[in-house]
Amino acid sequence: MNLYERPVLFAIASVVVISVGTLVTTFIPLFMPSTQPVSRYIKPYTAIELEGRDIYIREGCNNCHTQTVRPLRTEVARYGEYSKPEEFAYDRPFLWGSRRTGPDLARVGGKYPDAWHYRHTVDPQGMFAKSNMPAYRWLAEKKLSTDYTAKKVAVLGYGYGPEEVARQIDAFRLQVADPNFPAANQRALVTPGPVRGEITELDTLVAYLQKLGRDVKELEKRSLERK
Numbered sequence: 001m002n003l004y005e006r007p008v009l010f011a012i013a014s015v016v017v018i019s020v021g022t023l024v025t026t027f028i029p030l031f032m033p034s035t036q037p038v039s040r041y042i043k044p045y046t047a048i049e050l051e052g053r054d055i056y057i058r059e060g061c062n063n064c065h066t067q068t069v070r071p072l073r074t075e076v077a078r079y080g081e082y083s084k085p086e087e088f089a090y091d092r093p094f095l096w097g098s099r100r101t102g103p104d105l106a107r108v109g110g111k112y113p114d115a116w117h118y119r120h121t122v123d124p125q126g127m128f129a130k131s132n133m134p135a136y137r138w139l140a141e142k143k144l145s146t147d148y149t150a151k152k153v154a155v156l157g158y159g160y161g162p163e164e165v166a167r168q169i170d171a172f173r174l175q176v177a178d179p180n181f182p183a184a185n186q187r188a189l190v191t192p193g194p195v196r197g198e199i200t201e202l203d204t205l206v207a208y209l210q211k212l213g214r215d216v217k218e219l220e221k222r223s224l225e226r227k
């Protein structure tokens with residue numbers, strides 16, 4: 001019997017062989033610990049950072065900005081240490097992106113003070129005349145909805161409960177509305193009076209941007225100290 005002369009049998013045999021291949025190369029590694037590295041330095045998002053991340057996704061920032069530094073000399077020189085798998089342990093979905101209309105943001109946390117982001121997000125052309133980044137003015141005008149925050153944190157399994165979510169939200173509101181908040185002047189310039197005492201969507205977006213790559217920088221600092 002020649003398999004090549006029996007099309008139906010040949011099709012079935014191909015499906016079986018390909019399925020075994022898929023199982024071995026895709027599904028088995030999915031459950032192997034070595035493909036899911038964790039680092040104790042990489043911390044889950046706070047409730048506020050998570051909301052900021054959702055706004056980043058909603059506004060489509062990832063269509064122009066990647067969040068992955070490739071192991072290429074030019075990229076490492078520009079952005080810092082290249083991305084490692086464990087950095088994305090809490091990213092669902094990940095936001096690696098593919099278009100680099102704007103700079104990569106994987107290491108933007110701590111690069112600028114909060115005030116810089118309040119100004120830039122609302123009016124990029126005010127800082128860089130030729131920037132083609134849209135101005136996101138409405139983010140400073142909209143009060144953050146926290147209706148689903150606790151539910152999202154629970155679904156993503158960040159390891160803290162609704163009381164902690166409520167505590168973080170209250171603490172953050174006090175922090176941004178405080179006249180001594182380091183970015184208070186710039187925030188007041190872009191935030192309309194009635195929402196100044198509230199958490200705006202822009203507040204959470206800035207908190208999220210400041211988190212990007214922060215844990216990795218901490219990790220690098222520690223490993224330098226050990227040397």
Ligand code: HEC
Pocket residue numbers: 056059060061062063064065101102103104105108111121124125128131132133134136205209
């Ligand atoms: C149409 C493409 C585009 C979109 C959409 C876009 N950006 Fe940008 N972004 C740029 C460009 C181009 C630059 C570089 C010029 C500048 O700083 O304005 C930039 C710069 C930045 C920087 C400074 C990065 C650095 O290292 O200096 C940040 C932070 C940033 N964008 C955040 C955002 C956020 C947050 C959003 C979504 C709310 C967003 N961008 C949406 C194109 C875009």
